[in-house]
Amino acid sequence: MRRLIALLGLAFLLAACAPEPTPPLRLAVNPWIGYDPFVLARDRGPLDARLRIVEVASNSDSQRALANGMIEAAALTLDEALRLADAGVPLEIVAVLDVSAGADAVLARPEIDRLDKLRGRRIGVEAGAVGALMLARLLAAAGIDDSEVTILSVEAGQHVAVLTSGRVDAVVTFEPMKSQLARRGYRVLFDSRVLPGEIIDVLVVRPGVDARPLLAAWQTGLAALEQDRLAAAQTLARGVELSAEEYLDALSSLRLFRVEESAEWFDGGAAAPLARRAQPVVAELMRRGEIKQPPDWAALLGKGRR
Template identity: 35%
Template sequence: MYEPMYFRVLLILFCIFLLGCTEQAQTPLRIGTNTWPGYEPLYVTQKKYPEFQTQIKFVEYRNASQVLNGIINNSIDVAAVTLDEAVKIKTLGYDIQVVWVIDESFGADALMSLHYDSILELKGKKIGVETSALGAYFLKRFLEINQLKKSDFEIVNLEVNRHYSAVIEEQVDAVLTFDPVKSKLLAAGAANLFDSTQIPGEIVDVLIVNRYDFNANQQAVLSAFLAANSKTVAAINHNITPYFHSLNNRLNLPEAQFYASYQQLHLFELDKVTDWYAQVDTQKQLVKRFSSVLKEEQITSQDCDCDDLISSVILDMVRNEK
């Protein structure tokens, strides 16, 4: 008498189990970014391949601080950040790993001023900086190279989505910013007083994940996506012109500014990613420098235990898919 009911209950439970598995398998990989030319090929790749339109979901943030909060709070699975930002949250106790390197800035990050043409003229004036993100390190290097002190200026904490309006409305006298804001300020007549060509190799963008929350299925999706993205980047590096509209969808730059912007960063193809990973000593020195600056600026209270910060697992998977 009870057997049919027993088997019916088992069948219902089994169906619920299958439904749960299906939903888990279909959960897209959430990648968080702010707006930066180096991240745009990721968006192009997702639109180009139908499978990634369901497997990948981009979460767009207004600034880097929001991206960092997204990975800390597990609102996203993968975050596009600068390497110094990765060192920062690792030092603060979050067990993240760098799993990919995207690009290197070579002029696309800059100190821009609308009314002052020299650093000397800027002394005593207000400089807007997103101090919770890359801006803190960039500011430190600007001061070091020009033999200046932070007290020579009035530093205003300013998130990047406010940089352009703050300069135009004269709320600050200069900003340490990056493209597309840099190009838009240039077009408005601003002067470039310092940029990342003066610190080559130091501003690199990477993808990070929460190490213990990133499962095998997510690794497989990300590696397949990055293998496809490497082909996109290779095509862009060969001839960017056909990609003008797709890359410029979020940047919204005039044509001349768009091409100038991409001349000021190096997009990493697979071979370049591999080369970067092979430069272990250079990475260690750079991470040590980031850690030291963060501690000096009292953003962190200790040195980074970063021995396992950079992981080549995804790179190995991508190379096997090549």
Template identity: 40%
Template sequence: MLLALLALPLTACTPAPKPELRIGTNIWPGYEPLYLARSLGLLKGTGISLIEYPSSTETMRALRHGGIEAGALTLDEVLTLAQDGIDLRIVLLLDVSDGADAVIARPGIESMEDLRGRTIGAESSALGGYMLSRVLDKAGLKQEDVHIIPLMLDEHEQAFIENRVDAVVTFEPVKSRLLEQGGKIVFDSSMIPGEVVDVLVVRAAILADHPESLNTLAELWFHALDYVQREPADAARRMQARLRLPADRVLEQFAGVHMGDRRENDAFFDDAASASVKNATLMMQVMRRQQLLRRDVDVNRLFAGHASYKSTGTTP
């Protein structure tokens, strides 16, 4: 009994371990500041870990089954999960694609209209399905006018090189590598401004357990973006291995991506995210028309988590 009593103060003084916040991502320039923060040692002791998946489809699967607490996804992917009853909250704007997502076609295919009768590869369960629906809509084509084969992200480049597809719906850094192989852009996200938006989402059930981690993560994100501006050469060197590009090509990948800095995040979540809710609602309506969603989603609910924590404005 005495030993037990003596142990009480020691137990009481032992800090509780921080709850783990596992974040799933795939390869995409807009997510790289998270890995830059890790490379700089900023995640140590935060309880935040990054889980790398070969595609966003795998990130979505992990969120469905509770394998991770958070994920970096496009807004259309978030809507897809929400319609299936996965209760998520958007907590950070990561980026807006402005040309970095594209449909790359073989030589001889000069326009999106030329895709009629062609074979197109796409990750149809994720952003690829949305991009495909938008290019067909813009070209005045229907799904039955093309042949669609499902391709995971890590299959895009090989399928194109091996002539298994006439075009592929892809994004950086694969986009740049396919252009070097002679590919041609027939459609990209700059033609649908503001529609391809990447966000960080967390499962609503664990939101209350991680306010400190989410504040920390937001500040690390902004710090990493600042680091790219202050130390571009070192940032590029740290990011080149994951992007599989020479260091002098890394920063080019961000030319078609508008990053979600502090100002952009303030605007994104301003006034209860009224503009963002409107844009997400319009996207949901497009997805419903294209039969990418089976039912409506409570978009306001997706934006209800940001008020649960506040960015402190400090820099680590």
């Protein structure tokens, strides 16, 4: 009798403990070509069944989706990740994906051939994103005060449209929009080669998310890209309105990190290479009031260090 009751009770417990449907692991990537190894891994497949890589229109879309809990992971620039963390969005940096070496740039109408000619002009930039940092560096290099230009907030997906339509005179943008605009004759006034190591792209996840499928996808995509760059470019260029050659050229203006290379940037907590290299960015963000306190690197780099 007791055995029967125990069995019935056990059946109820087992029914109550039935596994929950596996939640998806969604990663948002903006048009930045430095995130395309993820796209390549997705399109070549197969991926971990939980993993879904979603291409969004802009950096702001990625940040909004992460802050709103619509995704579990995002590829962001380091300054974007620091802004989100400072704003109280729970996240952890788990990998360095790439460092921009000219892929971020300021492009202007052809007649603007010097930085000082931007004075009095309208500049389109994606507010709250890496463009804001680029703009700050640009204005500093040009000796122009913020008040001497008109800043228009334009999300990345609109950069080509606003500049070609003449609504702005210059735009702070990145690849592939940089190459699209350059192809149309717009002039590169300033790019990230003058900010060596400052524009770093990282992979962030919400706390508690298992990042291993993400890192595996990154490594897979990167390996495929390195194995046959032209074939990869032919696949990826279709979505960014570039030819394969243009795509490969754009790709040469950034450095992609393997997972093991990324791991080296996480050793040492607050003294980790990533934290050390981020000091100029942190200082600029604090100077502009975009972050209120220095980052808690121990919390931010927890998973990447492991």
